[in-house]
Amino acid sequence: MASVGPVTPVPLTASDEAELAQLQLQVRRAEASEGRSLRRRAFVTRGQYRFIRKHGAVSITAYAKALGFAYEAASLVYHEPAQLVLNKNVSTATGDDKEAMRNEAAQLARAIAAMERRHAEHDHLSDDEFVAWFKKAGHVSGLAANYLVARRAERPAKADTAEADAPVMKTPDERVAEMFDNPAAFEIDAVAGIASGKEGVFIFRQEGDKLRLIPLTANKATILDLAGYAPCPLAAMPVDLRFYREMLGAADAFVPDEMSDIPLEEVPDGDVGNSSYDMKPAFGMYLVERDLFSIAHARRDDGLIVEVVPLIDLGFSMKGECFIDNLTRRRLGERLTGEADAAQFGLDPVDGVAAPVTIAGQTKTVAFMSKADGKAVNLIIKPRHIRSNWTYRVNPSFAPLASAIMSPEAVTAFDGGFMKVPLRKQKDRAVTITVGQKGISFANDKASAAPFEAEVQGTAKVQVMLDDLRRAMVGLLALPMTGGLIWRLDPNGLLLIEAATDVAIYRVFVQTLEPNRDQPTRSRALRERVESLPAVDAGADMAAAA
Known part of the structure; x- marks a missing residue:
């Protein structure tokens, strides 16, 4: 099977690296989940496959080698990409770990190859249909076995040809x-x-x-x-296109679509809802309010809350309370992933705008048109009616006691120093953040504090969970920041980390830990629960637009 993607390696962007970090994090969560839930494992495998397919084996392999993934299996095109998405480097492992990693990576590499051969079978499937397909295929091990059977069947006919998995070279x-x-x-x-x-x-x-x-x-x-x-294909694109691409990509790193811990069906008396049950989705909810986008998980009481403040004119009023329709948000996000593909939506701007806005009552439709295929992709912002669902936003009583402004140079030192170790660690633990007269410092669990230069006001100390900080930093450091980072500490419940680009300000709120608890417990004191608004009469809504 030929590998998918360009023959010449194409570097991964910061957004791609953030997506990869999320895939690697999902692997750890799947391994830690009770019973290795079929649904979770199916979604993780599909995410790994789609990421490798999007960038191609050649580009992913080159990126992996640059990071030190040196072990190769000549007969498996996807062996190094599999190691990368698993975040398990066979070449650095020893003893039994090395053999276990080699086998796990080889199995996933064969499963990815099998999924590519059978792409037409599963690419169009819904989430539930894919889980059923994955189960019928025998999970990762079944797909790997299917690949081996297919390869053995092909070998007699291809005995005198070059390796079947060799990429097709372009002239x-x-x-x-x-x-x-x-x-x-x-x-x-x-x-x-x-x-x-x-x-x-x-x-x-x-x-x-x-x-x-x-x-x-x-x-x-x-x-x-x-x-x-050559310049980035998006370099000369309209700012509204760059804003939506940047926001949707960053928000997906901060608040990815995941599953909640609420079973789809009622749990029988005497049983406990766990990962063996199919759970309701905990997708990202994008509220439009107070001149900003407020983003957090649905159906989840803990997690990051992100505020995105546009620095450009989006062509409509941001006041009121609406939310972005999730289906159109996913469709547009998928189409804006690749730089060259995204640039196609900005080649015919009108008055410098890539996507015109139409308004009907409280509903706004932002219409993007791709020059590549002439098809429109809409983003719909509509009244906030979320049925029995709920999400969270930041409580207005958030009042930081201290702040620290890190320069770009300090951020680079922080990323290459303190964050370098936590990004490799799999165990979640408490991180202590202290702002004082000498700057800002970070201490991982019981380790000594690592200080960094910052312009500070006030003094305060908070603790957050490593996984929360890690997710926040992966998303923030992937942004094309125009400056450094701003840290604001409210020990009553939230840590704010803020960054800016040329099109938006990003505020990421991380829950602090409650003091004097035997086990680390995230505070919910400054999280404001957002329930559905009352139903709006359609006729009245249209009349308001007249």
Whole structure:
């Protein structure tokens, strides 16, 4: 089976790395869950498959090697990608751990290969249908066995051919043509002496209202070597497109769609709802209120709360209480994942706007049109009616006692110093954060505090769970920040970590731990529960729009 994706490795973006970190975290949760829930395992495997398929085995393998994943299995195209999404490096393991990791990675690699062969069977399935398909296929082990059976059946016919899993190489002409499809390209009038259709390389210098260009002799190999210096396809895109892509990608890292601990069906008397039951979804709820987007899990009493404040004009009033329709949010988010694909939605802006807004009553429809296929993808913001569901937002009584502003240089030191160790640790534990006259410090469990420079006001100390801090930092550090980080501590219940980009401000609220408890207990004191609003008469809503 040929691997999917480009033959030339394509670097992962910060958003891709955040997505990978979430996949690796889901693996640990699946391993820790009681009975290794079929539903959880199915979703984890599908997420791993889709991530590898989206980026391609070549790009994922190159990224894994750069991180030190050196063990290769020549007969398995997906062996290193499997190690990466599992976050289990066979080359650094020893003894029995090495053999166990090798076997687990090989099994997942074969399962991924089997899913690729059978892509048409499962790609269109709903969540429930996929779980049933995964169960029928025999889970990961069954898919791996299916791959081996299929490979053995093919070998006699392919005995004299190259390895079946070898990637299909593209010609230099094809790769150069792909490079010129970058939406960030621009055109100037033809230059005398250069034949039509010929590729080459220029160096330039701006001289007043003129450009001085010097053509250089370069073959296709040299041109392809320089392709990595090309601008991001989104560099010249309208700011509304960049805002929605950035917000949806970041929010999915902070508040990914997961499952709650509430069973779909009533639990019989005497039984306890656990991971063996199918649970209700705990998807992200995106409330639109107070000139910001407030994002938190549905049906979950604990977790991050994220506030996103747009720094651009979105074309509609943010006042009132509405929420983003989850189906349209997922559809748009999927279409905006890749940079080149996302850029297609901004190639025909009107008055500098990629997505016009239509308003009917309290419902706003943001319509994106892709130049690639001419199809519209809508994002719908509608009145806040969530039936018996609920979510959370930050209580207005949040009142930090201390704050610390970390410069970009301090953030780099913090990321490469303190966060480097917790990101590798799998065990959740308490982290102590202290703001004082000398700056801000972090202590992981009982370890010594690690201090970092910061501009501070006030003094305070809080504790948060490592998993919560880890998720917050993975999302924040993936943002194209225009400055450093701001930390605000309210020991009564919340830690705020804030960052800004050129299109939005991101405020991530982490629950602090209650003091004097035998076991770490997240405080819910500053979380405000959000229930459904009363039903609105459709006729009255339309009349309000008139």
